[in-house]
Amino acid sequence: MKDFVFNIKSYLKDYNYIWKYKLVWCLPFILFLVILDLISKAIVADKMVLDGAAVKFIPNFIGFQYVINPGAAYGMNAEKIGLTISIASLVTLFLIGIFIFIKNKYWLIPINLMVAGSFANLLGRAWAPATNNGVKGGVIDFLKFEFSFFGSDSYIFNLADAWVSIAVGVIILILIIYAILEIIELVMRKKDKNKYEFYFDIKNRKQVLFEVYYQKLNIKKEDKMTYNQYLKSNQELSREWKEYKKKE
Known part of the structure; x- marks a missing residue:
């Protein structure tokens, strides 16, 4: 206990x-x-x-x-x-x-x-x-x-x-949007496993970035991420996904 x-x-x-x-x-x-x-x-x-x-x-x-x-x-x-x-x-x-x-x-x-x-x-x-x-x-x-x-x-x-x-x-x-995304992800996973894994990785990294930036207000100055840095990192992840799709 x-x-x-x-x-x-x-x-x-x-x-x-x-x-x-x-x-x-x-x-x-x-x-x-x-x-x-x-x-x-x-x-x-x-x-x-x-x-x-x-x-x-x-x-x-x-x-x-x-x-x-x-x-x-x-x-x-x-x-x-x-x-x-x-x-x-x-x-x-x-x-x-x-x-x-x-x-x-x-x-x-x-x-x-x-x-x-x-x-x-x-x-x-x-x-x-x-x-x-x-x-x-x-x-x-x-x-x-x-x-x-x-x-x-x-x-x-x-x-x-x-x-x-x-x-x-x-x-x-x-719920409707999530259901549609689940169907798209399921089709993607069956059609191209590598593409799905890359997409899933980008998705998780975006969530981690969101959680890290918004974790708490009191953060040491040297560890603090600015809002512009957060947006830039998020945009870079989106750019990675777009570039990956262009290579197909």
Whole structure:
């Protein structure tokens, strides 16, 4: 058991979390989305009437209607506000955990959106006004589609919900791209093993370069790689691959 705990501690200590990339690029993006969502909710709470009539914004596309949803998505668990907040908190912590450990820059795009959406809604519950029935802890929703597509006109949401929905779309897109690349790599491996091995080597070297450059912020000056050096090295790897293909 002691060996197991020691191995876990060593793994966590030595793991490359690419903190530099997450602090320089991801965190500002997440904070921007969270702040934008909270500002939009504050404006709606100040300027609109709770449970009032819908207001057209873009005709036949989207409008505004201010409601407070005490439940989760689609009003689930609306009568169990404590359970809803507990689940939302666990989901947010789970997403933050994924954010901490993931180091693929493409998968970080939807994770950033999901963390921003989940965290913004959780924060929003802390200060949102009570419903007309006096229930506290709900989340402000105000966007409503004015067209019917699988019941879209019956769903009222907010920007944080939109971030999560966009994240799901990005995940589907990434999965499709990965599936296509896997097929291309499989064909390449069967057709020309040497070409595949060279391609795989370039791919791995690019990932290593990315992880090394974005490993941490505090690096000794003599070991520090500038952003221009990083870009140049990345371009050189791309050039190697292009030159290899030209030789065929």
